[in-house]
Amino acid sequence: MDVSPIGRAALEGREGNVLTAYKDSVGTWTIGTGITTASGLIKVVPGLKITPAQSDALFAAAVEKYAAPVRAALSRPVPQPFFDACVSLAYNIGPVGFAHSSVVRLANAGNLPAAIEAFLMWNKPAAIISRRQGERDQAALASYDGAKVYARRGDRTLVKALAGPAPVPAKQPDPLAPMTGAKPAAVTPAKPGLLTRLKDLFLGRKAA
Template sequence: RLLMDLSPIGEAVLIAREGRRLKAYKDSVGVLTIGIGHTSAAGPPLVTAGLTITSAECDAIFARDVRTYVAAVRKGLKVPVSQNAFDALVSICYNIGPGAFATSTFLKRINAGDTAGARDAILMWNKPAAIITRREAEAAQFVTAYTSALPRATTSQKPIAVAAPVIAVMHPEVPTPVIVPVTPAPVRWSLGNWLTTWLMKPFYG
């Protein structure tokens, strides 16, 4: 059984929701934050007033942080979910924290097989008021397959842009198609490049 992970679409919309700031600031509830929604509660670095980071440091912090939240969602789920639902749950967990996620009503309802009730319970996390449009977008993402619609960062924004054409592929764990970006490129084969590919195969594994 393969473990689910945050998809490229899920990551893109999470970053859009959190924003990207290289200088420390206070979020809507006064918590010092930096990078892509990083707070001291998520681990190092400790966020202090006036702290600045580079773009590369921002990406590294996010990559480390997001592993924590993906792990929390994997641990909390006792039933299979679609890729869009998993991505939405990582986004919510990133916002409310692993502790709150683990004891949430929506997680209990998901594990009980109550998808509609879980969606309604997601919307209960509506404080402060500034979070409501994000939570509505996460609730919609939770129940809407990417084949039907791409997610929004908030309900007041347009769906995230996918630069490349997309195709539907099957996630190995659940039967819900997942949208992933692809960049199609025509390939013209000749006897020469076929032989080159065949001969070089041992070097590429």
């Protein structure tokens, strides 16, 4: 199972999109759609700036990265909205925290109603509560057909499905080189994977 377009849109709505590095609510340097150094995708340092295209590529890679451990943790089939909400939760609390959560334990035991309510157990800091409520409401949907989805409970704007990851530019300057020490590398093989294309984007390499 993959994250649906509306699932990605809900996640992006919860994370926001900031192109200059900033400290989050717990003091961690963050950029783009909630991307931190812990993601393994980029080293976030003070003063770092990225382009909208780079942010889109990072987000696409991060969604793929966090969807994998959710698939591995869930042993029973679940509705698409529940899966999407789980990826949103894992994106926020990390794959290890998610794998050991009551959400997973209850879902794997076949108690989906209790698993849905277990999203609300992850309620610290207080600023996260409306997000967690939005994830819980999303997880409670049997499907997206005719459903109203909000990134956070209390939002007035409905989530609109994203058309898909932004295309990776064939070639562009590397604005991160002065900060990361990135050096040009060889041209990548044909049909590169998403993570390879993300690396190409930051190193300014031409996609095959």
